[in-house]
Amino acid sequence: MKKPSVKPAVASEAGGFDLAVVAGLAKIAAANDLSEVEVEREGMRIRVARERHTIAATHVLAAPPGAVAAAPMMAAPPNLLAAETAIDAVDNPGTVKSPMVGTAYLRPTPDAKPFVEVGATVKAGDKLMLVEAMKTFNEIVAHRSGKLTQIMIEDGAPVEYGQALMVIE
Amino acid sequence: MFDKILIANRGEIALRVLRAAKELGIATVAVYSTADKEAMHVKLADESVCIGPPPARESYLNVPALLAACEITGADAVHPGYGFLAENARFADILAEHGIAFIGPKAEHIRLMGDKIEAKRTAARLGIPCVPGSAGAIADEAEAAKVAAEIGYPVLVKAAAGGGGRGMRVANSADELADALANAKMEAKAAFGDDAVYLEKYLAKPRHIEFQVLGDGKGRAIHLGERDCSLQRRHQKVWEEGPSPALNAAQREEIGGVCARAMAELGYVGVGTIEFLFENGGFYFIEMNTRIQVEHPVTEMITGIDLVNEQIKIAAGSPLSIAQEDVRIQGAAIECRLNAEHPGTFMPSPGRISYFHPPGGLGVRVDSAAYQGYVIPPYYDSLIGKLIVHGRNRTEALMRLRRALDEFVVEGVETTLPLYRTLVRNLDVQNGQYDIHWLEGFLESDEAKAARA
Numbered sequence: 001m002k003k004p005s006v007k008p009a010v011a012s013e014a015g016g017f018d019l020a021v022v023a024g025l026a027k028i029a030a031a032n033d034l035s036e037v038e039v040e041r042e043g044m045r046i047r048v049a050r051e052r053h054t055i056a057a058t059h060v061l062a063a064p065p066g067a068v069a070a071a072p073m074m075a076a077p078p079n080l081l082a083a084e085t086a087i088d089a090v091d092n093p094g095t096v097k098s099p100m101v102g103t104a105y106l107r108p109t110p111d112a113k114p115f116v117e118v119g120a121t122v123k124a125g126d127k128l129m130l131v132e133a134m135k136t137f138n139e140i141v142a143h144r145s146g147k148l149t150q151i152m153i154e155d156g157a158p159v160e161y162g163q164a165l166m167v168i169e
Numbered sequence: 170m171f172d173k174i175l176i177a178n179r180g181e182i183a184l185r186v187l188r189a190a191k192e193l194g195i196a197t198v199a200v201y202s203t204a205d206k207e208a209m210h211v212k213l214a215d216e217s218v219c220i221g222p223p224p225a226r227e228s229y230l231n232v233p234a235l236l237a238a239c240e241i242t243g244a245d246a247v248h249p250g251y252g253f254l255a256e257n258a259r260f261a262d263i264l265a266e267h268g269i270a271f272i273g274p275k276a277e278h279i280r281l282m283g284d285k286i287e288a289k290r291t292a293a294r295l296g297i298p299c300v301p302g303s304a305g306a307i308a309d310e311a312e313a314a315k316v317a318a319e320i321g322y323p324v325l326v327k328a329a330a331g332g333g334g335r336g337m338r339v340a341n342s343a344d345e346l347a348d349a350l351a352n353a354k355m356e357a358k359a360a361f362g363d364d365a366v367y368l369e370k371y372l373a374k375p376r377h378i379e380f381q382v383l384g385d386g387k388g389r390a391i392h393l394g395e396r397d398c399s400l401q402r403r404h405q406k407v408w409e410e411g412p413s414p415a416l417n418a419a420q421r422e423e424i425g426g427v428c429a430r431a432m433a434e435l436g437y438v439g440v441g442t443i444e445f446l447f448e449n450g451g452f453y454f455i456e457m458n459t460r461i462q463v464e465h466p467v468t469e470m471i472t473g474i475d476l477v478n479e480q481i482k483i484a485a486g487s488p489l490s491i492a493q494e495d496v497r498i499q500g501a502a503i504e505c506r507l508n509a510e511h512p513g514t515f516m517p518s519p520g521r522i523s524y525f526h527p528p529g530g531l532g533v534r535v536d537s538a539a540y541q542g543y544v545i546p547p548y549y550d551s552l553i554g555k556l557i558v559h560g561r562n563r564t565e566a567l568m569r570l571r572r573a574l575d576e577f578v579v580e581g582v583e584t585t586l587p588l589y590r591t592l593v594r595n596l597d598v599q600n601g602q603y604d605i606h607w608l609e610g611f612l613e614s615d616e617a618k619a620a621r622a
Contacts, residue, residue, distance in 0.1 A: 160220065
């Protein structure tokens with residue numbers, strides 16, 4: 001699924017240090033699995049570094065010097081990491097794929113516990129989540145028994161036909 | 170104006186709609202089946218949603234999936250293109266119930282013109298000349314025989330729920346009538362689920378001439394001239410041109426005027442095409458298509474009017490901004506439909522386009538979603554693009570078409586390009602001397618067979 005480009009957030013300045021920018025850069029770094037993001041504007045340079053826990057992302061986004069929140073960087077899909085994992089999952093027979101277009105819910109009601117959590121043991125036929133379209137909720141059940149190793153989508157995320165939702169190994 | 174249009178179609182028309190939406194600054198959502206993941210319009214759209222597996226029934230015709238896609242993207246309008254759900258009144262109704270605009274005519278007019286018997290009745294009531302025939306559905310063989318005797322053989326038995334040339338049988342004499350009736354009913358029942366049939370006089374050598382209309386549903390409607398689509402194979406249009414080589418300005422103005430006034434009276438919204446058979450100076454209404462058509466670029470080239478742009482503006486509530494006196498037909502345009510088919514046998518030829526070089530230059534337009542490396546899926550129709558040329562007169566258009574066809578390279582799949590190269594060099598075609606039977610006759614001729622060898 002292709003989503004619209006994220007519009008750059010307007011930074012708020014508070015006495016020299018632009019904390020909103022720093023927070024924004026940290027978010028970008030995490031979302032795109034970057035080890036380092038650096039921007040420079042009007043003589044001020046900000047660099048955010050993080051420790052990467054997962055496998056290297058094949059797309060390394062260099063922050064161009066100049067305006068904060070440069071458009072090319074922002075144009076990278078925010079769920080790139082999810083996309084990377086999804087590529088591995090698509091051919092995996094343990095992948096639970098969405099049979100329909102709709103909104104995914106991981107809990108039966110907003111304040112209830114999620115149907116399943118990562119690490120749980122599931123049996124074939126167990127309820128995993130709901131996909132809702134036009135006020136109708138459809139149950140997604142496990143197609144096989146095993147251990148739930150991945151949940152690729154967030155509660156309330158839009159999903160498309162064939163999208164990888166979870167992996168049962 | 171709309172914020173976001175969901176394009177409920179695929180291929181070249183989806184790309185066409187996307188282009189119009191982008192030019193209006195409207196966000197675009199492409200929906201696609203898994204087979205169309207690499208489609209050009211999917212790549213270019215702002216957002217895309219996979220709605221199902223390859224079969225159309227589970228994807229492009231899947232109303233719940235389309236609605237869900239509107240829901241998750243927040244689309245406030247749907248453009249149905251042509252084919253698929255473009256003339257599905259129920260789909261238009263459902264969208265309306267969900268507060269989503271349908272970029273097309275009112276559901277009641279889709280229904281009206283979808284029933285070919287009702288369409289004819291309405292046309293007659295609105296002053297549009299019709300083919301002599303039965304008043305309505307034929308009740309039995311006896312009635313068929315009576316009507317046929319009145320209008321004179323040969324007669325055509327036509328499915329009320331049909332269209333596009335399907336569900337029709339010719340009876341050349343009274344002896345053939347019973348069989349024609351039975352076969353047409355059987356085919357109609359199987360194809361459309363409705364075996365109601367009506368009778369029409371069968372015209373021997375007519376031309377197919379259709380008029381483009383545009384209405385805003387607020388009492389204003391105009392015509393944008395005609396297209397001559399006589400060159401057909403198995404009722405599929407192969408070559409379309411405008412203006413028709415067979416009409417003069419007076420005829421155009423007369424029938425065009427009748428069409429425009431009829432649409433104004435009906436309160437028709439959006440684009441539509443009124444199709445006629447034209448023989449011996451007489452126009453005979455056959456059906457109306459309540460959608461944007463494949464061959465709409467022909468009209469766009471000779472009038473300079475962007476029809477999809479007008480569709481979107483009118484659907485968003487704008488009144489018609491063009492007056493009839495502002496419509497000028499300038500020069501001539503010809504369109505060739507490029508199909509991924511063997512040029513001799515017309516067998517479908519899906520697969521990977523290994524080399525794609527479309528022609529360019531003044532007056533050359535290629536409406537195609539194909540590109541080098543694109544894999545044509547086997548699940549849908551074989552139309553991969555349209556080549557449209559425009560010239561200051563028909564001769565210039567023909568010379569330009571010949572040049573453009575020779576420049577066009579498509580490798581990796583079979584295409585009908587060779588057929589068009591032959592047609593553009595044919596004397597009858599150059600002289601505009603053809604009727605709706607001409608092409609099939611030509612394909613059986615020695616000249617065509619030699620060209621295929």
